Amino acid sequence: MKIAIPVDDKSILTSVCMSFGRTPYFLIYDTESKESVFLDNSAVASQGGAGIKAAQTIVDNKVSVLLTPRCGQNAAEVLKAANIEIYKTMNDCIKDNINAFIEGKLTMLKEIHAGFHNHGAK
Amino acid sequence: MVLSNKKIAVLSGKGGTGKTLVSVNLAASAKDAVYIDCDVEEPNGHLFLKPKDIESEPISIKIPSVDKSLCDGCRKCVDFCKFNALAYIYNRLIVFEEVCHSCGGCALFCPKNALSEKEKTIGEVQKGVSENVSVITGILNTGEASGTPIIKKLMNEASTLKEPTFIDCPPGSACIVMDSIKDADYCVLVAEPTLFGVHNLNMVYELVKLFNKPHGVILNKCLESENPAEKFCIEKGIKILGKIPFDNQLGILNSNAKVAVRENEEYKDIFSTLLQKITKEVLV
Ligand code: SF4
Ligand code: SF4
Numbered sequence: 001m002k003i004a005i006p007v008d009d010k011s012i013l014t015s016v017c018m019s020f021g022r023t024p025y026f027l028i029y030d031t032e033s034k035e036s037v038f039l040d041n042s043a044v045a046s047q048g049g050a051g052i053k054a055a056q057t058i059v060d061n062k063v064s065v066l067l068t069p070r071c072g073q074n075a076a077e078v079l080k081a082a083n084i085e086i087y088k089t090m091n092d093c094i095k096d097n098i099n100a101f102i103e104g105k106l107t108m109l110k111e112i113h114a115g116f117h118n119h120g121a122k
Numbered sequence: 123m124v125l126s127n128k129k130i131a132v133l134s135g136k137g138g139t140g141k142t143l144v145s146v147n148l149a150a151s152a153k154d155a156v157y158i159d160c161d162v163e164e165p166n167g168h169l170f171l172k173p174k175d176i177e178s179e180p181i182s183i184k185i186p187s188v189d190k191s192l193c194d195g196c197r198k199c200v201d202f203c204k205f206n207a208l209a210y211i212y213n214r215l216i217v218f219e220e221v222c223h224s225c226g227g228c229a230l231f232c233p234k235n236a237l238s239e240k241e242k243t244i245g246e247v248q249k250g251v252s253e254n255v256s257v258i259t260g261i262l263n264t265g266e267a268s269g270t271p272i273i274k275k276l277m278n279e280a281s282t283l284k285e286p287t288f289i290d291c292p293p294g295s296a297c298i299v300m301d302s303i304k305d306a307d308y309c310v311l312v313a314e315p316t317l318f319g320v321h322n323l324n325m326v327y328e329l330v331k332l333f334n335k336p337h338g339v340i341l342n343k344c345l346e347s348e349n350p351a352e353k354f355c356i357e358k359g360i361k362i363l364g365k366i367p368f369d370n371q372l373g374i375l376n377s378n379a380k381v382a383v384r385e386n387e388e389y390k391d392i393f394s395t396l397l398q399k400i401t402k403e404v405l406v
Binding site: 043046047048049050052053055056059074077078081082 | 200203204205206207208209210211212214216218221223267
């Protein structure tokens with residue numbers, strides 16, 4: 001099974017990125033082969049809909065589970081359509097989160113935020 | 123001197139500065155006038171003017187709709203859409219209507235002709251009359267991405283008018299504000315007498331400079347004490363059109379949603395003086 005986590009850098013020692021849609025990279029961890037792959041998030045510089053594009057990347061990489069601190073409505077809709085489960089990260093540490101998930105200690109992400117559709121300042 | 127078909131845009135860096143107060147009362151002070159509310163996310167002017175004989179017209183945009191039987195999942199549309207309004211999941215194209223900017227590109231690019239455009243209502247334009255003022259209000263339905271199509275419609279209306287027109291712009295300096303001031307003959311900037319007010323004033327000041335619009339400032343909520351916004355105007359050489367005092371009476375009129383110049387002689391004077399000043403500025 002593949003787990004995806006938004007991360008700040010291409011290293012297992014980096015921290016979990018606070019933003020799903022705008023994260024620079026995703027870590028894809030395979031629980032069977034125990035391999036880690038880092039993907040660039042092509043949505044990072046998007047004008048809008050970053051969450052949708054980032055979610056598409058996750059889906060295209062045949063991920064089963066996403067561990068993230070936050071997730072927007074549109075991204076959640078894409079992930080749901082692909083039956084990807086979203087769990088809430090417990091801290092910044094990537095290893096802690098992967099272990100906690102495998103041990104069944106993470107909870108499903110409940111609060112899905114409405115997204116920031118309005119481009120420009122208010 | 124009469125303003126005739128001139129368009130006066132009223133701006134402020136944030137909501138609650140007195141933009142609606144100023145535009146509503148200027149319109150009410152004129153002999154005949156049009157008030158256009160472009161603050162489509164939160165149009166408030168009609169609450170004061172209480173227009174009658176309202177006619178409304180829905181405003182819609184075009185969004186793509188997919189014919190599943192024709193789509194072969196090539197994803198050309200997904201890759202094309204720079205707003206990321208499309209996703210392709212499990213052999214199914216998903217359209218995020220609130221994210222779509224109606225550019226029409228995806229339908230053009232689809233090699234299978236699987237995409238067509240359907241209409242979606244995003245809000246409306248209401249027209250009514252309040253004594254000497256024709257009131258035109260743009261309303262964007264909540265959750266919609268962009269009020270631009272409504273502003274465009276309002277500005278088209280404005281271009282045909284013969285009366286002086288007061289445009290109550292959206293707060294801030296985003297692209298939607300630029301759409302509202304593009305055709306204005308003059309911009310009135312409303313400023314609060316605080317340091318934060320100066321910051322907000324500077325934002326819209328930069329915008330009118332960018333568009334090269336003649337402009338002046340109305341200082342709102344003025345007290346006896348020092349006024350940072352006034353100081354800013356003097357330093358930058360920005361024309362001060364006048365001051366509106368901060369007093370309880372106006373606060374009460376405002377909270378009761380009354381048009382101040384229709385209720386109170388003092389405010390009638392203040393706003394007719396402001397209107398004359400603006401008229402002079404516009405007609406020079
Ligand atoms: S019309 Fe334009 S913005 Fe809307 S989905 Fe198609 S390409 Fe994207
Ligand atoms: S471009 Fe047309 S055929 Fe290709 S995925 Fe989009 S809708 Fe389907």
